[in-house]
């Protein structure tokens with residue numbers, strides 16, 4: 001039987017949400033082909049994850065025996081190539097994360113497979129996978145047909161909804177681990193402190209730009225973010241001014257994000273900033289200039305001083321949540 | 325150090341992108357082109373490594389005839405030599421990586437630097453593909469880099485934190501913003517670059533498993549609904565967040 005393979009990604013002993021999102025895509029594809037959904041857990045096998053993957057529609061779970069205590073997908077190319085040789089899936093879905101992208105590139109080169117990253121839509125037509133992906137920072141959408149098996153696709157976190165379906169009891173298949181040759185070794189990992197969600201995975205993002213006016217002033221942005229359980233983002237102007245770290249920059253030379261809600265405060269809405277937020281489901285602009293370009297593409301806008309509007313929004317959200 | 329940088333010519337980030345009549349490509353007529361911004365970081369880092377360790381910087385591009393411009397930009401910045409693989413076709417990441425891998429292998433290298441991604445087709449795949457083809461380690465998205473005693477130490481942001489990685493040379497890295505501040509080409513450099521002969525090769529029989537069926541403009545957003553002015557608009561935004569976005 002044909003199969004669709006989903007590479008899941010872990011963080012601190014749990015599956016990242018993007019894993020479930022990709023399982024949702026796989027289920028849809030598996031119906032169209034038709035094929036079975038295979039979820040790969042690795043490098044390290046996780047306890048108790050098999051029934052959970054089953055409840056998201058996995059027919060089969062593949063894991064490795066003898067893999068090192070590592071979470072890095074990047075080191076899996078050799079081991080995964082062996083699985084592909086055996087399963088011959090129609091398609092491999094890989095998280096569009098830093099390590100996932102590295103894995104996808106290595107794997108595609110190894111197997112000579114067609115590869116497409118950052119896909120927004122996936123379908124199956126005339127025996128081939130057809131994907132839609134953005135070009136030119138979201139100014140153009142390409143429909144691309146991938147000839148040959150397996151097609152290797154990556155999708156950014158938050159692009160697809162995780163699909164839950166009728167529970168199954170997946171069959172578990174174990175492959176021996178194959179150690180990577182020529183792999184960079186992680187010598188240190190420093191976890192982001194602060195407890196806010198990761199920008200690329202966040203459901204809600206509150207971002208500030210030059211209009212915030214200084215590092216100290218970003219407290220109003222952080223307070224709104226924390227009231228919403230959101231991540232904090234910044235424009236390049238705010239990063240270049242040294243108010244926020246590079247890791248928070250959103251846009252062409254920063255991160256590409258796809259939250260449900262993006263609140264841009266004191267951000268003019270340049271094309272380069274839009275390149276990072278074009279797949280946000282809803283963009284709200286708060287800007288004192290009614291002519292700011294953010295107001296020609298955002299879904300909603302409030303005209304006015306962010307230092308009045310943002311704290312008031314925070315206050316009302318807190319009191320709403322307090323009542324719950 | 326034998327440093328190689330793969331660079332690409334891309335449309336200016338501000339450019340209006342128009343589709344060709346058959347909607348399979350973009351209309352290149354009058355499109356203003358630049359060196360891919362991430363590749364500027366890669367070139368700059370190579371120049372700094374050469375300044376610190378000696379050696380040479382070789383820049384390579386795959387692209388149409390006028391893509392030689394970005395090679396000249398890199399020469400004007402200080403690159404020693406350049407090589408142009410000429411093709412008018414838009415290529416997928418794997419085909420590009422294959423075209424780059426051949427001459428790079430023949431030239432030899434201690435370190436290959438690329439940008440994080442090409443901002444036109446945005447694959448972010450060429451660096452790991454090159455590494456696999458050339459049998460060396462790769463570290464993508466580096467924002468800090470050090471070479472010492474034949475080993476490379478790099479830092480990068482990943483989801484959930486920041487990691488430090490180490491590998492022996494030869495290797496491939498891809499450059500992220502934050503790595504450095506690229507220099508501007510000097511006037512003298514530009515004059516000199518203009519006159520340089522750039523060796524080139526024309527590959528034949530390009531085939532790709534990735535077929536662009538159609539390009540389209542994204543559906544227009546429905547236009548901004550202004551909820552109001554100042555704090556008076558806050559209750560309406562809360563209503564949208566609660567009822568339409570189901571966020572609260």
Ligand SMILES: Cc1cc2nc3c(=O)[nH]c(=O)nc-3n(C[C@H](O)[C@H](O)[C@H](O)COP(=O)(O)OP(=O)(O)OC[C@H]3O[C@@H](n4cnc5c(N)ncnc54)[C@H](O)[C@@H]3O)c2cc1C
Pocket residue numbers: 208209210211212234235236237238249250251252253254255265266267268269270271272273276286287288289292304305306307337361
């Ligand atoms: C190659 C390249 C790559 C780039 N990459 C990126 C990128 O990744 N990300 C990015 O963001 N930019 C990027 N840029 C820069 C981009 O062109 C803009 O310069 C930048 O986005 C502007 O940031 P901003 O909107 O914060 O600042 P500005 O454009 O200065 O806008 C500030 C806004 O704040 C408003 N404002 C001021 N005070 C208040 C107040 N009290 N209340 C409410 N509103 C207020 C103003 O009306 C104004 O609209 C890139 C540029 C280039 C050339």
Ligand SMILES: Nc1ncnc2c1ncn2[C@@H]1O[C@H](COP(=O)(O)O)[C@@H](O)[C@H]1O
Pocket residue numbers: 330331332360362363366384385386387417420424437438439440441442443445446447448449450451
């Ligand atoms: N046509 C090309 N010629 C030379 N280098 C390229 C080309 N395409 C991509 N690259 C390099 O690979 C990096 C990543 O590109 P991509 O994987 O296409 O997003 C770019 O920043 C360049 O350094």
